[in-house]
Amino acid sequence: MKALIPAAGLGTRFLPATKAQPKEMLLVVDRPAIQYVVEEGLASAADEVVIINSRDKKSIEEHFSPAPELVALLRERGKDAYADAVEAVGNYNVSYVYQDEALGLGHAVRCAAEKTAGEPFYVLLGDVLVPDNAMLPAMQAVSDAHNGASVIAVMPVPEEKVSRFGVIAGAEVEPGVWKVDSLVEKPPAEEAPSNLAVFGRYLLSPRVMELLADVAPGVGGEIQLTDALDAVLQEEEMYALVVDPADGFDTGTVESWLATNQELFRRKNEGQ
Numbered sequence: 089m090k091a092l093i094p095a096a097g098l099g100t101r102f103l104p105a106t107k108a109q110p111k112e113m114l115l116v117v118d119r120p121a122i123q124y125v126v127e128e129g130l131a132s133a134a135d136e137v138v139i140i141n142s143r144d145k146k147s148i149e150e151h152f153s154p155a156p157e158l159v160a161l162l163r164e165r166g167k168d169a170y171a172d173a174v175e176a177v178g179n180y181n182v183s184y185v186y187q188d189e190a191l192g193l194g195h196a197v198r199c200a201a202e203k204t205a206g207e208p209f210y211v212l213l214g215d216v217l218v219p220d221n222a223m224l225p226a227m228q229a230v231s232d233a234h235n236g237a238s239v240i241a242v243m244p245v246p247e248e249k250v251s252r253f254g255v256i257a258g259a260e261v262e263p264g265v266w267k268v269d270s271l272v273e274k275p276p277a278e279e280a281p282s283n284l285a286v287f288g289r290y291l292l293s294p295r296v297m298e299l300l301a302d303v304a305p306g307v308g309g310e311i312q313l314t315d316a317l318d319a320v321l322q323e324e325e326m327y328a329l330v331v332d333p334a335d336g337f338d339t340g341t342v343e344s345w346l347a348t349n350q351e352l353f354r355r356k357n358e359g360q
């Protein structure tokens with residue numbers, strides 16, 4: 089089973105910081121943001137993380153490549169803790185596929201079709217950090233309890249923010265678990281079916297990957313993953329796990345990236 093991390097975006101909201109450096113490589117406390125996401129993927133049931141990259145973001149691939157000379161130099165200088173950290177990150181089981189055109193999140197995920205090989209797969213959006221790595225196992229447990237159904241993480245958001253997200257309609261079937269009836273990408277606030285926003289963690293059935301091949305461009309002219317999820321509901325069940333805002337951190341804007349750094353730095357210092 090694979091965990092897919094789409095990372096081919098332009099990082100527009102962080103320009104000019106992201107002119108020569110990918111957004112995914114921006115520092116969060118002590119490591120690039122994408123390292124948290126890769127570590128979360130590898131801590132789950134996935135055996136490999138597949139980064140859907142653009143060909144010019146070489147620094148992401150360099151970050152996850154072995155650096156034996158640097159490791160040796162650090163050891164020579166007695167800096168073993170740093171050597172261990174550098175060595176570990178160079179040995180993570182990460183591979184790459186490429187998205188050559190920015191046609192949307194659904195298109196990015198579809199670029200990894202061959203990698204998923206007809207199995208269920210996770211999608212982890214890099215804007216969202218889950219430092220305790222507990223969300224994917226919780227989603228997997230919901231899927232296991234419902235015959236392997238797809239499961240998405242959702243978070244309640246204030247009404248004025250729903251138009252920035254995918255939003256679900258459905259019914260709560262047990263505390264914190266909803267059976268999804270439909271999904272809509274970035275609805276106007278007055279048309280949103282709920283305040284439960286898709287939160288950037290997905291456990292998806294292989295049928296979603298197949299349907300993505302035929303999804304037409306939707307909101308913003310982009311091929312939306314949300315539209316494939318809505319389509320699969322004609323054929324399969326899907327559940328949504330309501331996650332606690334204290335467990336997931338948005339880094340998608342300068343403001344939320346700063347706030348996430350501050351909160352994770354505080355937790356690190358307090359040994360949480």
Ligand code: G1P
Binds near residue numbers: 213252253
């Ligand atoms: C994407 C998804 C959206 C989801 C959001 C979570 O939107 O399309 O459904 O709610 O991520 O961060 P984006 O933020 O790429 O516009």
